[in-house]
Amino acid sequence: MKKVIVIGNGMVGYKFCEKLRAAEGGKDFKLTVFGEEPWPAYDRVHLSAYFSGSNAEDLLMAPRQWYSDNAIELRTNELIVNIDRIQKKVFSHLGKEEEYDFLILATGSAAFVPPIKGVEKKGVFVYRTLEDLDGIISYGKQAKSAAVIGGGLLGLEAAKAVVDLGLKAHVVEFASRLMPRQLDENGSGLLKSKLEDLGISIHLSKNTAEISGNGKLTGLSFTDGTHLPVEMLVISAGIKPRDELAKGCGLQTAPRGGIIVNEFLQTEDPSIFAIGEAASYQQMVYGLVAPGYEMATQVVNQLVSNQVKPFMGFDMSTKLKLIGVEVGSFGDPFGEGEPSKTIVFEDKVKGIYKRINISQDAKRLLGGILVGDTSNYNMLWQMVQNNMPLPPEPEDLILGARGGKESQGAGVESLPDAAQICSCENVTKSDICVAISEGGMMDIPGIKSCTKAGTGCGGCMPMITDLLNHQLKSMGRKVKNVLCEHFDYSRQELLDLVKIKGIKSYDALLEDFGKGDGCETCKPAVASILASTWNELILKQDTIQDTNDRFLANIQKGGTYSVVPRIPGGEITPDKLIVIGQVAKKYGLYTKITGGQRIDLFGARVDHLPDIWEELIDAGFESGHAYGKSLRTVKSCVGSTWCRYGVQDAVSYAIRVEERYRGLRSPHKIKGAVSGCIRECAEAQSKDFGIIATEKGWNLYVCGNGGSKPQHAQLLINDVDDETCIRYIDRFLMFYIKTAEPLNRTATWLNKLEGGMDYLRDVVVNDCLGIGKELEREMDFMVETYACEWKEVVNNPELRAKFKHFVNVDEEDPTLAFQPMRGQKIPAEWGVPQSK
Amino acid sequence: MIGEIEKYKKVEVNNITTWFKAASISSFPENGGACVKFKDLQIAVFNFSRRGEWFACQNLCPHKMQMILSRGMLGSVAEEPKVACPFHKKTFSLKTGKNLNGDACEITIYPVKVEEGFVYIGFDEGY
Ligand code: SRM
Ligand SMILES: Cc1cc2nc3c(=O)[nH]c(=O)nc-3n(C[C@H](O)[C@H](O)[C@H](O)COP(=O)(O)OP(=O)(O)OC[C@H]3O[C@@H](n4cnc5c(N)ncnc54)[C@H](O)[C@@H]3O)c2cc1C
Ligand code: SF4
Ligand code: FES
Numbered sequence: 001m002k003k004v005i006v007i008g009n010g011m012v013g014y015k016f017c018e019k020l021r022a023a024e025g026g027k028d029f030k031l032t033v034f035g036e037e038p039w040p041a042y043d044r045v046h047l048s049a050y051f052s053g054s055n056a057e058d059l060l061m062a063p064r065q066w067y068s069d070n071a072i073e074l075r076t077n078e079l080i081v082n083i084d085r086i087q088k089k090v091f092s093h094l095g096k097e098e099e100y101d102f103l104i105l106a107t108g109s110a111a112f113v114p115p116i117k118g119v120e121k122k123g124v125f126v127y128r129t130l131e132d133l134d135g136i137i138s139y140g141k142q143a144k145s146a147a148v149i150g151g152g153l154l155g156l157e158a159a160k161a162v163v164d165l166g167l168k169a170h171v172v173e174f175a176s177r178l179m180p181r182q183l184d185e186n187g188s189g190l191l192k193s194k195l196e197d198l199g200i201s202i203h204l205s206k207n208t209a210e211i212s213g214n215g216k217l218t219g220l221s222f223t224d225g226t227h228l229p230v231e232m233l234v235i236s237a238g239i240k241p242r243d244e245l246a247k248g249c250g251l252q253t254a255p256r257g258g259i260i261v262n263e264f265l266q267t268e269d270p271s272i273f274a275i276g277e278a279a280s281y282q283q284m285v286y287g288l289v290a291p292g293y294e295m296a297t298q299v300v301n302q303l304v305s306n307q308v309k310p311f312m313g314f315d316m317s318t319k320l321k322l323i324g325v326e327v328g329s330f331g332d333p334f335g336e337g338e339p340s341k342t343i344v345f346e347d348k349v350k351g352i353y354k355r356i357n358i359s360q361d362a363k364r365l366l367g368g369i370l371v372g373d374t375s376n377y378n379m380l381w382q383m384v385q386n387n388m389p390l391p392p393e394p395e396d397l398i399l400g401a402r403g404g405k406e407s408q409g410a411g412v413e414s415l416p417d418a419a420q421i422c423s424c425e426n427v428t429k430s431d432i433c434v435a436i437s438e439g440g441m442m443d444i445p446g447i448k449s450c451t452k453a454g455t456g457c458g459g460c461m462p463m464i465t466d467l468l469n470h471q472l473k474s475m476g477r478k479v480k481n482v483l484c485e486h487f488d489y490s491r492q493e494l495l496d497l498v499k500i501k502g503i504k505s506y507d508a509l510l511e512d513f514g515k516g517d518g519c520e521t522c523k524p525a526v527a528s529i530l531a532s533t534w535n536e537l538i539l540k541q542d543t544i545q546d547t548n549d550r551f552l553a554n555i556q557k558g559g560t561y562s563v564v565p566r567i568p569g570g571e572i573t574p575d576k577l578i579v580i581g582q583v584a585k586k587y588g589l590y591t592k593i594t595g596g597q598r599i600d601l602f603g604a605r606v607d608h609l610p611d612i613w614e615e616l617i618d619a620g621f622e623s624g625h626a627y628g629k630s631l632r633t634v635k636s637c638v639g640s641t642w643c644r645y646g647v648q649d650a651v652s653y654a655i656r657v658e659e660r661y662r663g664l665r666s667p668h669k670i671k672g673a674v675s676g677c678i679r680e681c682a683e684a685q686s687k688d689f690g691i692i693a694t695e696k697g698w699n700l701y702v703c704g705n706g707g708s709k710p711q712h713a714q715l716l717i718n719d720v721d722d723e724t725c726i727r728y729i730d731r732f733l734m735f736y737i738k739t740a741e742p743l744n745r746t747a748t749w750l751n752k753l754e755g756g757m758d759y760l761r762d763v764v765v766n767d768c769l770g771i772g773k774e775l776e777r778e779m780d781f782m783v784e785t786y787a788c789e790w791k792e793v794v795n796n797p798e799l800r801a802k803f804k805h806f807v808n809v810d811e812e813d814p815t816l817a818f819q820p821m822r823g824q825k826i827p828a829e830w831g832v833p834q835s836k
Numbered sequence: 837m838i839g840e841i842e843k844y845k846k847v848e849v850n851n852i853t854t855w856f857k858a859a860s861i862s863s864f865p866e867n868g869g870a871c872v873k874f875k876d877l878q879i880a881v882f883n884f885s886r887r888g889e890w891f892a893c894q895n896l897c898p899h900k901m902q903m904i905l906s907r908g909m910l911g912s913v914a915e916e917p918k919v920a921c922p923f924h925k926k927t928f929s930l931k932t933g934k935n936l937n938g939d940a941c942e943i944t945i946y947p948v949k950v951e952e953g954f955v956y957i958g959f960d961e962g963y
Contacts, residue, residue, distance in 0.1 A: 063939045485913070507867075507886070517886050519911030520920035520927065543868030547907050547922030555922055559904050806878075807863040807870040813878075815840070815903045831840075831901020 001030050004303070005090055005100040007080045007245065009035025011044055012276030012292035013106035014061045019297050021070045025304040032073040032098060034080050034090070037129060040064055045289055045456070048157055050133050051164045059130075083249040085269055102303065105246060105259055105267075105274040106296075109239035109287070114149075118211030124233045127158040139232055140165040146232035147171070147220060149208060151178040153320060155236040159200055160323045162234065169200045170230060172220065174237075176205045182318060182329035186346065187369045190353045194325040194372070203228065241278045241285050254280035263310035264302065265295050273299045286314055289456060290423040297426065315423075317367075317381050319374055319459055328377040331367025331384035332357060340366050345398045347372075354398040356380070358390060365390055365397070378463045379412075386419050412466045421463050424456025432464060436471045444468065481741055484521040486514045491667065491742050495529045504534055506544045524549070525742040528629055531665035532737045535785040537792055538628075538665075539799055548627035551803065552789055553609055556602060558816060558827035561609060563589070563601040564626035565616050566662060569636040569654035569674075570597030579619040587612055590824040596633035596671070598624060603825060605812055610800045613790040622662070622788040629743075630665045631672070634658035635683065639676030639693070648693035650676035653722065657691070660726065661733065663786045667740040667749075670733065674698075685713045688746040689729055694718065698725045702732055702760070705747035714750075714757050717765055730779035731764045731772055840901065843877055844894040844944040845962050852947060852958040861953055869919070871895050871906035872957065879946060879957055880906035882930065884917055891930040892946040892957050897921045899940045 004020070006013050017033060020026040035041065042059040050059065057063075067074040075092075082091040083103065091097045111126035113119055123143070125136050140146065146162045148155050151173030162169040171178070177188035178195075192202050207223040211233065219229040241258040251267045252260040258280025265273045265281075276292035277285060286292065291314035301308045317330035335342055335357030345354045352372035358365055365383045370376075380397060382388070391397070417430035435441045435450045447464060448454050454461050481490045487510075489497070494509070503509050506526050510518055523544040531538055542550045553561035565580070580599055584591045587608050589601040604612055613623075625631060634657050637643070639650030654674040664670070673684040674691045684690025690701040696719040704713025717728060740749040753759060762768040793799045805813040817828035858872040864883035872879045878895035895903050900923060908919040910930075917930040927936045933943040947958035 057939075060939075486911075510886075516914075517884070517910070517912035517917065519913065519918075520909045520925055523909055523911065543865050543909070546909070550907070555904075555907075557900075557902075559902055802865070805871060806873045807881075808859045809873050811873065813903055814876075815878075 001028060002101040003030040003032070003099065004102045004104065005098060006031070006033040006104040006106055007090065008106035008108055008242075008276070008278070009033050009037070009041045009074065009076065010106060010108040010276065011041060011061065011289050012108070012296050013104070014041035015293045016104055016106060016275065016296040016300060017067075017070070017072055018062075019300040020303065021072070023300050023304045023306065026300065027071070029102075029303065031071070033067070033075065034078050034092065035074070035076045036079040037131070038077050039130060040067065040074060040076060042130065044128075047127075047130070047133065048161050050130065051137070051161050056130055080245060083245055083272075085249050085272070088271065101271060103272045104299065105272065105278055106276045107242035107245060107278040109241050109277040109285070111235060112238040112240040113235055114208075114237055116208050116211055118213070118217065119235070121211055121213050122216035123213075123231060124211060124217055124235065127154065127161070127234050127236050133161075136161070136232075136234065137165065140167055143167055143231035145170070145230045146234060147228060147230040148234045148236055149220075150236035150238070151175070151202070151204070152181065152236070152238070153179065153318060156195075156320060156323055158234045158236045159195075162232075163198065163200065167232070170203060170228060171195070171200060172203045172206050172208060172228070174205070174207055178202065178204070179320075179327070179329070182333055183327070183369055183371070184334060184355065186344070187327075187329075187353050187355065187371045190351060190371045191325060191327055194351060195323070198324060239277065239285070239287050241280065243278060243280075246274065246278075254283055254285075256280075256283070256285075258285040263312065264308065265299050265311060273302075275299055281311060281313065284313065286316070288314075288316065288318070290314065290426075293424055293456070294426060315385065317384075319377055326370070326372060326374040328370040328374040328381075329368075330377065330381040331365070333367050333369050335366055337366065343395050343398065345395070356394065356398055358394055362394060363390060364388075365394070368398075370398075378460065382415055382419050382421075382463075386416050388414070388416070412463060412470050421467065422451075422453035422456065422460045424460075425452040427451045427453035429467065432467050433471050436468060437475060442472065483525055483742070484519055486510065486516045486518050486522050489513065491525060491529065492739050494526065495533065495738055498526075498529055498533050504530065504536070506530070506541055518544070520546075521742075524629075528665050528667060528742070532782075535663075535665075535782050537787070537789055539789065539793065539802075542802065551606060551609065552623065552627060552793065553604065554627045556827060557830060558818075559813060560603045560605055560816065560827065562626065563604050563609070563612055563616070564594070564598060564624040565621035566624040566658070567598040567633075568658040568662075569634060569651050571636070571651055571655060576619060576621070579616065579621075583612055583615050586615075588825065590826060596626075597635050598633060600626070603818065603827065605805075605816070607804050607812060609803050610794055614794045617788070617791050617794055623790040625663055628663075628665060629668050630663060631658070631661040631670050633671060634661075635671075635673035635687070637675050637681035639674075643676055645679060646676035646693070647695055648676055648698070650674045650682065650693060653691065653698075654682075656722075657726070657729070660783055661729075663789070664733065664737075664782055666733070666737045668743050668745045670736075670746065672729075686710065687713060689713070689732065691725060697721045700725055700728055703746040703750040703757075705745050707745070709747075711747040711751075716757075716761055727776060728764055731775040732760075734775040734779050735760075735763055735771075841894075841896060841898060844896065846944055847946055847958055847960045847962075849947050849958070851960040853961050854959045854963070855949065855956040856959060858955045858957050861950060861955055864955065867910055869906040869908065869910070871903075874957065874959070875963070877963075878903055878906075880908070880919070881948065881955055881957065882906075882910060882919065884910055884930070887912075887917060889917065890948045890950055890955065891917065891919075892948045893919070893928070893930065893933060894944045894946075896943075897923065897926065897940075898935075898943060899924060899926045905943070 041061045079093045080090050081093050089097050089099050111128045145168040147170040148158045149172050151171050159169045159171050208220050209223045210221045211217050212219050221227050243253040243259045246259040259274035261274050261279045275295035320327035339360050340357040343356050354370050356368035415429050419429045431451050439450050441447045441450050454464050482488050524546045527544045548554050584601050590603050592600050594600045634654045636651045636654030640646030670688040672689045673682040673687045675682040675684045676693050684692050686704045686706050690713045692699045699718045700716045701713035702716045705711045818825040856874050864870050866885040869880050869882040880895040882891045895906050908921050918927045920927045926940050928943050933945045949956050
């Protein structure tokens with residue numbers, strides 16, 4: 001049996017193993033992989049997810065077990081230091097040696113560190129491996145500010161990480177603009193101002209002369225004589241292929257780094273190949289995964305004697321992920337490759353810049369730049385890749401269709417079959433369509449597992465979804481959003497069924513309209529439907545509720561819960577404040593003012609919850625429903641009672657509105673706010689419904705949202721009086737509750753609503769469906785049947801008994817663990833995932 | 837909590853030496869679970885009434901080492917009965933203990949029986 005050794009267990013080295021074992025005849029090789037890092041290959045592309053809670057485990061390309069299951073000897077923590085090409089042997093730093101028939105160099109790259117004076121100082125990092133990130137995270141805890149050297153793709157990603165760590169971020173770029181390889185002057189300018197809005201300082205045309213500080217860095221000095229004080233530095237100035245091994249054994253390397261290969265990824269030694277970021281093809285190192293995967297596939301094909309098409313270079317189109325500003329650059333972004341014409345669209349108010357370069361004869365798209373809105377990135381990139389003909393008015397591509405014209409050539413249906421949809425896994429349109437029509441894959445997970453499309457960077461997911469819907473439609477299937485495998489109905493259909501058939505329990509609905517035993521998707525969704533329709537005590541069916549609703553409190557790290565009493569409009573008396581303080585003290589709870597103008601008490605034991613609430617209820621508090629998909633808070637500003645600018649009494653109105661909708665269960669949480677004047681101190685335009693006072697009454701805004709994808713609320717109607725405003729909110733909320741998909745906030749719901757805001761206004765204000773009165777009646781029913789659920793639990797011994805950790809002994813959970821912080825307590829860190 | 841997970845060792849039905857009397861069946865909600873203390877172990881017991889079956893597993897979720905699975909939600913995928921952890925919705929088969937929607941490690945499933953209104957959990961000599 002021939003023996004293959006792979007040096008480097010990075011993304012590409014891993015892909016090689018996967019492809020080899022999956023290929024016909026690919027099991028006829030002995031396979032050993034050496035990796036210098038302690039972990040098996042992980043997803044470097046999503047490295048930054050490590051900052052937002054993913055752990056090393058989540059990022060692995062495959063668990064260790066996968067390697068043994070596939071008869072692959074994986075040797076992590078072992079660095080190859082030498083290759084003997086004559087004896088065909090590799091030697092590791094542990095002094096071990098191993099023979100090979102074929103050797104695959106997948107050694108990747110290291111971060112390029114420019115020779116700046118002082119780079120060895122403490123607090124200077126690169127951004128490449130999990131270990132780098134661990135270093136950055138722990139050092140970042142004592143720092144307040146950090147600079148990133150490098151304003152390219154990776155540098156901006158590192159800047160985002162710095163922001164996520166809560167540090168003031170600076171980006172230092174040598175060139176006169178950001179992302180110089182992808183963006184032109186205008187695009188960069190816009191990106192810069194957007195990043196500055198996010199609080200990132202951008203320093204252009206700066207050449208770092210020295211990293212200053214005594215032992216640990218304290219700042220950067222630039223050649224123009226200026227100085228930037230910072231406590232931490234992340235260098236992200238490019239990559240340096242790891243070609244040292246190849247050099248050491250006499251293989252040719254490129255002057256700018258990289259192991260030289262031909263179009264078959266061969267080095268000059270016929271038994272040695274180089275793939276991924278370590279390889280240099282025609283003086284080019286490809287710093288992306290897709291070309292690396294392509295190379296891995298080519299080499300596998302050669303080993304198993306499949307037909308091989310030569311590697312011809314690769315498109316370097318990219319989209320910036322993560323940073324909260326959409327940026328894309330595709331094909332020939334500057335139109336320099338051949339004579340071209342350029343069309344530019346710019347909207348300074350909305351912050352959008354789009355540029356496309358088309359051929360002289362206006363027949364083909366060559367490339368372009370998108371900043372602020374990349375929604376047509378995939379389609380445009382496809383047009384370049386496939387040399388598709390341009391529509392007669394190419395500006396439609398970036399402006400969208402106007403004046404009643406159908407949009408042109410923008411749908412997935414117009415793509416040729418050979419169009420590559422997923423570049424990471426090289427999956428074409430026809431691969432996906434065949435998986436659907438012949439493979440019977442009717443959903444995204446099915447397509448993913450069958451074709452692997454969408455399993456890499458994920459950038460193609462919107463196109464795959466469009467393709468799926470289009471293909472299903474063309475097969476005559478109705479495309480609908482069913483809840484899960486247990487119900488063949490959408491949420492809206494189930495809500496109608498529940499109402500018309502008078503169904504009051506999950507079990508009955510499953511029996512009559514579902515199949516199987518339910519799951520964590522349909523149970524809470526149906527629980528929400530039942531609550532929005534009948535408004536019965538949700539604990540009547542406690543085991544179909546998400547854990548927060550089951551225990552009427554938010555679960556915390558460690559298994560304790562939080563307690564959030566309602567404080568309508570954020571107004572509270574000193575006496576009530578004292579009670580909160582007393583209760584917190586008695587039960588040892590951590591207290592914090594929330595972003596919703598009220599107080600959260602964290603760290604309550606499950607068995608203490610009813611006792612805590614009993615005391616709060618005695619003092620006149622009610623549940624704040626912080627745990628429910630329901631109304632959270634209605635924020636207020638102080639308004640005309642105290643404020644010199646106020647034109648209406650915002651606090652009184654906020655309290656009235658909050659008390660009206662308290663406890664209202666809905667597809668997702670809902671938040672409101674009332675501001676007393678145009679200055680908008682209550683941030684009403686970021687809420688699901690926001691009310692802003694005018695001289696004549698109230699302006700009502702709807703469908704705003706904070707969270708990870710913020711969206712401003714839009715004006716529904718202006719200058720309405722107290723009563724009318726409430727009636728419109730009634731209609732709006734009920735219409736949302738009845739028609740939204742599970743876990744869609746009002747903003748997401750509106751974005752999907754055909755006809756958008758104009759249609760919504762037609763329904764709510766103009767009553768075009770004639771359901772206005774019915775919606776109001778339904779809301780009145782919800783208001784009349786409201787009861788504080790904690791009050792019911794506190795007064796019901798049977799329900800109280802459910803709040804226990806053990807059923808067989810009267811003890812608390814002995815594993816609860818806390819640590820002190822600033823005079824209060826916080827839970828112990830998450831445990832480290834264990835395997836047996 | 838490190839080392840905690842090692843305490844939950846697999847029990848073969850043939851090797852059961854103790855049937856621990858956990859609690860009366862009415863202590864366990866329909867289609868839901870509750871936690872039972874046995875020595876220094878925590879066992880989640882589920883009354884899957886829709887299927888007319890009982891299941892038991894370690895209460896410890898291996899994802900972030902949280903003592904929580906008894907508060908998880910029951911369900912099925914195809915025919916397989918499963919429980920979803922309240923924290924991050926990792927789901928585990930109640931038959932094999934395997935993580936069904938990721939590669940968190942397996943949990944230990946215990947034999948259960950119900951006699952004369954009481955629920956019993958089976959342990960072997962290792963316990
Ligand atoms: C406590 C609080 C943070 C704080 O210390 O200030 C908080 C804490 C949580 N938020 Fe929040 N959010 C809090 C204000 C906010 C705000 C600010 C606001 O309301 O003005 C936002 C952005 C505004 C918005 O929602 O539009 C916010 C956006 C989110 C989101 C993202 C929602 C989205 O549509 O994208 C989630 C995730 C979700 O709900 O799915 C979330 C989820 C959560 C959860 C429930 C996460 C969870 O499931 O465990 C946190 C539980 C806390 C606990 O254990 O008690 N929280 N959260 C705030 C409680 C407000 C309150 O009094 O009820
Ligand atoms: C933060 C970040 C974000 C990125 N985002 C994107 C993106 O959005 N899209 C995209 O396409 N690409 C992105 N990339 C680039 C992408 O990660 C790389 O192109 C890809 O990882 C290259 O894979 P590789 O296997 O060639 O190299 P690597 O992943 O670097 O793997 C090489 C491995 O070999 C090991 N090794 C080296 N020498 C030896 C030796 N002598 N002995 C043993 N082991 C050795 C190294 O330790 C390393 O683990 C990003 C990279 C980073 C760092
Ligand atoms: S409180 Fe909200 S923003 Fe903060 S960590 Fe929890 S979910 Fe994230
Ligand atoms: S702790 Fe159970 S899924 Fe994360």
